[in-house]
Amino acid sequence: MLNDTRPRRQYRQVADQIMALVASQALAPGERLPSERDLAELLSVSRPSLREALIALEVEGHLEIRMGSGIYVGTIPPADGATISTDSEGPLEILQARCIIESAIAEEAARHVGDELIARLDDNLREMGAALNDRARAILLDGQFHIAIASGVGNSVLANFTAQIYEKRLSPFFTQFSSRFEGPRTWRLALAEHGAIRDAIADGDAPAAREAMRHHLTESQRRFTESFLVERHRGA
Incomplete structure (x- = not known):
């Protein structure tokens, strides 16, 4: 070996x-x-x-x-099995990978856009708009939005890959990380960014769809890196 x-x-x-x-x-x-x-x-x-x-x-x-x-x-001794594997990807590394890959997927989705995909995205946006104060529900809908776009390309490998990489968001490490920075304000921003992605795909504008997805996931990284970790967030 x-x-x-x-x-x-x-x-x-x-x-x-x-x-x-x-x-x-x-x-x-x-x-x-x-x-x-x-x-x-x-x-x-x-x-x-x-x-x-x-x-x-x-x-x-x-x-x-x-x-x-x-x-x-820490005042409580670490529990057995609490150590994060040295191979575990960091949240920002995951977001960076998603930015590169999902931007290309959104571009391709705009080339294969159909009424069914847009209807799924519209339903998702409406549901997410009603779930901005429900973090668990917002995370679920966020994942469904991104997976729906990958599914719209018509390639099951891309759809499965998108689902698998999104699941990393549910790890204890990523969950704890994102819980420090997410709230209704950041979900409202994400919802608006999702709307821009939807519109570019609906227009069949592949370059705009790629840029809208890149902007969204880049902004997600920025929201995690520009605020202070231990200061209370106003409007969060």
Whole structure:
């Protein structure tokens, strides 16, 4: 068997740095770490990688993130099996992959557009508009929107792939990550972006459909990386 020479994922490397900092400063359970901004500067890492690392460590029980307060060493020992695999994709890596792949799928869907697809998308948009305050329902409908577009291409491999990569959004890591940044405001923005994708596909405008999907998933990444992790979000 060949040895796996792939480097540890960026967020996992940052998580190791954070835990090394906790150890070097002998921080006890319940003690506070430096702020998100200070940690990023201290470790010389990007804010997105830091956020992924912090939330991975929170899922594992090593840290506790208190909204509006700060980042603390976990007070409850990590449970058995709570460690995230070093091979687990980070949420932002997943969104980046989706942006590349689903933009091409939307472009192709615009070339194969039919009344049935547009009717499915319209039903989905109406249902999502009524579910902006129901996170679980909004996530379900979000997935159905993207899968419907892939299904509209008429290629079962693309439809299955889109469903499989979207399922990664339901992992404990991604769920915890997105719960820190999502809310009615971000779902309203996503709904408007979905509407632009629908319109481009309905018009049969392949380049516009590609750009609308790229914009949507790029904005999804931006919404996760530009807000502060531990500050309360106004209007969220």
